[in-house]
Amino acid sequence: MAILSRGSYDLKRYPGFGIMAAICLGLLYLPLCVLVLFSFNERRSVSNWSEFSLDWYAKALANDQIQQAALNSFLVAVVATIVATILATAAAIATTRRERFRGLTACYALINSPLMIPEIVTAVALLSFFSLIGLHLGLGNVMIAHAVFCVPFAYLPIRARLHGMDTTLEQAAADLYADPVRAFRYVTLPLLMPGIMAGAALAFVISLDDFMITQMVASAGSTTLPVYIYSQVRMGVTPEVNAISSILLGISIVFVSLMFLLRKRERA
Amino acid sequence: MVVEAETRKASNWIDRYSNLSATRRSLTLLSPAFALIGFFGIAPLGLILVYSFLVPGTYGGVIWEFSPEAYIQFLFERDIFDETLAFNASYLQIGARSVILAGLAVVGCLLIGFPTAYFIATRSAQTRNIWIFLVTVPFWTNLLVRTFSMMLILRDQGPLNAALLGIGITDEPLAMLYTDFAIGIGLLYSFLPFMVLPIYASLERIDFRLVEAAYDLYANRWQVLRRVLIPLSLPGIAAGSFLVFILSLGSFLAPDMLGGGKHLMIGNLISMQFGIARNWPFGSAAAMVLLSLVLIALMIYVRRTSRRNRQEA
Numbered sequence: 001m002a003i004l005s006r007g008s009y010d011l012k013r014y015p016g017f018g019i020m021a022a023i024c025l026g027l028l029y030l031p032l033c034v035l036v037l038f039s040f041n042e043r044r045s046v047s048n049w050s051e052f053s054l055d056w057y058a059k060a061l062a063n064d065q066i067q068q069a070a071l072n073s074f075l076v077a078v079v080a081t082i083v084a085t086i087l088a089t090a091a092a093i094a095t096t097r098r099e100r101f102r103g104l105t106a107c108y109a110l111i112n113s114p115l116m117i118p119e120i121v122t123a124v125a126l127l128s129f130f131s132l133i134g135l136h137l138g139l140g141n142v143m144i145a146h147a148v149f150c151v152p153f154a155y156l157p158i159r160a161r162l163h164g165m166d167t168t169l170e171q172a173a174a175d176l177y178a179d180p181v182r183a184f185r186y187v188t189l190p191l192l193m194p195g196i197m198a199g200a201a202l203a204f205v206i207s208l209d210d211f212m213i214t215q216m217v218a219s220a221g222s223t224t225l226p227v228y229i230y231s232q233v234r235m236g237v238t239p240e241v242n243a244i245s246s247i248l249l250g251i252s253i254v255f256v257s258l259m260f261l262l263r264k265r266e267r268a
Numbered sequence: 269m270v271v272e273a274e275t276r277k278a279s280n281w282i283d284r285y286s287n288l289s290a291t292r293r294s295l296t297l298l299s300p301a302f303a304l305i306g307f308f309g310i311a312p313l314g315l316i317l318v319y320s321f322l323v324p325g326t327y328g329g330v331i332w333e334f335s336p337e338a339y340i341q342f343l344f345e346r347d348i349f350d351e352t353l354a355f356n357a358s359y360l361q362i363g364a365r366s367v368i369l370a371g372l373a374v375v376g377c378l379l380i381g382f383p384t385a386y387f388i389a390t391r392s393a394q395t396r397n398i399w400i401f402l403v404t405v406p407f408w409t410n411l412l413v414r415t416f417s418m419m420l421i422l423r424d425q426g427p428l429n430a431a432l433l434g435i436g437i438t439d440e441p442l443a444m445l446y447t448d449f450a451i452g453i454g455l456l457y458s459f460l461p462f463m464v465l466p467i468y469a470s471l472e473r474i475d476f477r478l479v480e481a482a483y484d485l486y487a488n489r490w491q492v493l494r495r496v497l498i499p500l501s502l503p504g505i506a507a508g509s510f511l512v513f514i515l516s517l518g519s520f521l522a523p524d525m526l527g528g529g530k531h532l533m534i535g536n537l538i539s540m541q542f543g544i545a546r547n548w549p550f551g552s553a554a555a556m557v558l559l560s561l562v563l564i565a566l567m568i569y570v571r572r573t574s575r576r577n578r579q580e581a
Contacts, residue, residue: 011483012390012476014493020383021399024464027380027457028406031417034427038420048425087301094297098290111301114309118518118562120535121555124542125312128319128552131329148309151301179286180293202408209410212520216542226412233416233525242420245413252409260401 032249039242056243066244069228072139076214076224077207079143084150085158085200091151092158092195093188097167112156114149122149123216130217139222142214146207153206154199161195198262205255208248313559320552328546338553359537363557366533369448370516373455374463377512378505380456381463385504386497388464389471400468407461415521418457422450422526446528454522459515463508470504471497503573510569514562534558 042053060066088111095107114122126145135141169191173183211226218227225248232241288296320338322330340346342363345356388399406414421428422445429441444450474497482492498505516522520535529536534554541551 011479014383014386014489017383017387020380021387024380024384024460025402028403028460031421031457032406032409032414034420035413035417083304087304090297091301094294098294101291101294107298110305110310113305116514116562116566117309117313118514118535118558120518120520120538121313121316121559122309124538124551124555125316126308127542128548129308129312129315132315144308148305151305155301179282181282181285205408209408209412211410211412216539226410229416230412233419237420237423241416245410245416248410249413253405256401256405256408260404 035242036246036249039239039246041239044239056239057247060240060243060247063240065223065228066225069223069225072142072222073208073224073226075139076142076146077204080146080150080207081154081200081203083143083147084203085154085196087147088151088154088199088203089158089192089196092155092162093184096159096162097170097188112152115152119210119212123213126213127216136219138219141217141219142222142224145213145217146210149210149213150203150207154203157198157202158192158195161192161198165191194262194265198259201255201259201262205252208251316552316555319549320556322549324547324549326546328542328548330548335549338547338549341550342553342557359554362532362537363534365448365531366517366535367561369452369455369533370513370519372452373459373516374509374512376452376456377460377463378509381460381508382467382501382505385464385467385471385501388468389474400465403461403464403468407465411458411521414458415454415525418450418454419445419525422453445526446530448527448531450526451523451531451533454526455512455516455519458519458522459512462511462515466507466511467501467504470501474500502576506569506572510565514565517561517565518558 038049039056040052040054041049042051042055091107091111095104095111122145130136130141137144165188169187170183173187174180178186209226210224211230214224215227215230218224223231225244229241229245229248232238285293285296319330321334321336323333323335323337325331337346340353342359343355344353346353384403388396388403391399420426423429424441424443424445426445428444429438432438432442433440478496478500479492482496487495517533518535519533520539523529523531523533523536524539527533527536532540534557538551538554538558541547541554545551
C-alpha cells in the first residue's frame with residue numbers, strides 16, 4: 001500500500017482521470033448553476049444577466065396556480081410516503097427476519113418491479129387501467145400511482161438496515177415472553193427507525209420529483225409542480241419557471257443531505 | 269368495562285397473529301405490498317397487453333374487437349382506399365434511433381463514468397464522501413428540472429453558444445438544441461450518476477495489492493487497467509451499463525424537451541398515441557415493444573452476472 005501512494009510516483013494515479021472527474025461534475029452541475037443564477041435575474045431574459053433580484057421568486061410564490069400545484073405535490077407525496085413506508089416496512093420484515101424461503105427471489109422481483117418497468121409504460125398502463133375500472137378520484141388516482149412506485153424506494157434502505165441488525169435482541173425479548181407484536185413494537189421498531197426514516201425520505205423525494213406518471217394519470221384539477229413546470233416550459237422559458245424549478249431543486253438537495261446525515265450517524 | 273373489552277380485543281388480535289406459523293406471518297406482512305403492486309403495478313401491464321390487440325376507439329380508448337393491426341402498423345402502412353399494405357420504415361426508424369441513442373449514452377457514460385469512479389475510489393475516505401455526495405445529489409434531483417436546465421445551456425442564446433462565440437470557434441450560434449446531438453447529451457447528463465455509483469461500489473472493494481502485484485510483474489499502466497482494474501470492476505460496469513441503457517431507452521423528457529418533439533424515441537411515440545394521436549392499441553403495442561426490449565436487456569444482464577458468479581464460486 002505504501003508504495004502505491006508515494007508522492008511523485010503514484011501507481012494508483014492515472015493521468016487524465018482527475019480531469020474526467022472534473023468534467024463529470026461540471027456536466028452535472030453547470031446546467032443547474034445556470035438555472036439557479038438566472039432565477040435571480042432582474043430582467044425577463046434567461047440568457048443576459050442584468051441585476052440581482054428576488055422578483056421572480058415573489059411572483060412565483062404569489063401565483064395561485066403554483067400554490068395549488070405545490071399543495072397537490074405535497075399532499076400526494078405525504079400520502080404516498082406514508083402508505084409506501086408502512087407497506088415496505090412490513091414487507092422488509094417478512095423478507096429478512098427469518099431463514100431464506102422458497103419464492104424469496106420472486107418476492108424481491110415483485111416488490112422491485114416498479115424500478116425495472118419504464119416509467120412511460122407504467123404511466124400509460126395506469127391511465128388505461130384507471131379509465132377501464134372507472135376510478136376517478138382526482139388526486140386520489142395520483143396518490144395510488146405514486147404509492148406503487150414509492151414502495152421499492154422505501155423498501156431498499158429498510159431491508160438494508162434489517163440485514164445489518166442481528167436477531168439477538170429480538171431473541172432476548174422472546175425469551176422474556178414478549179410476543180412477536182410486542183417484540184416488534186419495543187425492540188425491532190426503535191432499532192429500525194433510521195432505516196425507516198431513510199426509506200420515507202427517499203419515497204418523499206421520488207414522489208415529489210415524478211413527472212411522467214403524474215402527467216398521464218392526473219386530471220385537470222390535480223396538477224403537481226413538475227407537471228405545471230412542464231406545461232410552462234412548453235409555452236416559453238421565463239425566469240418564473242427558473243425560480244420555481246430552483247425551489248424544487250433546493251427541496252431535493254435538502255432531503256438528500258438529510259439522508260446522508262442519517263446514514264453517517266448510523267455508521268458512527 | 270369498555271377499556272377491558274378493548275384490551276381483550278387487542279390481545280386477541282395479537283394472540284392470533286402470534287399463533288400463526290412463520291410462513292403465514294410473512295405472508296400476512298407481505299400481502300398489503302403485494303396487493304398494491306399486483307393490482308396497480310402488474311395488472312395494468314396485462315391490460316395494455318390486451319389493449320395492444322384491440323381496435324382503437326375514435327376518441328381514444330378501445331373497441332373490444334380482436335385485431336393485430338397495431339403490430340402490423342410498426343412495419344406497414346395501410347392504404348386508406350384499397351387497404352393494401354406498403355412498407356413504412358418510420359416507426360422502425362424511431363425504434364432504431366432509441367436503441368442507438370441508448371447505446372451511445374451507455375458508451376458516453378462509461379467513458380466519463382469509469383475514470384470518475386476510479387478517481388473517487390482512490391481518494392481519502394473524507395474526500396470520497398464529499399464526491400459521492402456530489403454525484404448522488406443529481407441522482408435524486410428532479411429529472412424534469414435537470415433536463416430543463418440543460419435546455420437553457422444548449423439554446424442558441426445560451427451560455428455554451430456564448431462561450432463558443434467568445435472564443436471564436438464559430439461566427440454564428442450553433443443550432444444544438446432540438447437535434448439528435450442534444451438528445452444524446454441529455455441522456456448522458458440525465459443518467460451519468462447511474463453509471464458512476466455502481467462502478468464506484470465495485471472499485472471501492474478492490475484489493476489494491478493486486479495492482480501492486482501486477483506492477484511487480486512488469487505490467488504497465490494500460491495493462492493494469494485492462495487486465496486488473498476493468499475485470500475486477502466488471503460487476504459495476506455491467507450494472508451501470510444496464511441501468512443507463514434501460515433508462516435511456518424508455519426516456520421521454522430528453523427527446524421531448526431537447527429533441528423538440530421532432531426526433532422521437534419510443535417513449536415519445538407511446539405518449540403521443542395516448543395523447544393527440546388517440547390510438548391506444550398502437551400506443552399499447554409500442555409500450556409492449558419497449559417492455560420486451562427492457563426485459564431482453566434484463567435477461568442478458570441477469571444471465572451474465574449469474575454466470576460470472578458461478579465462475580467465481
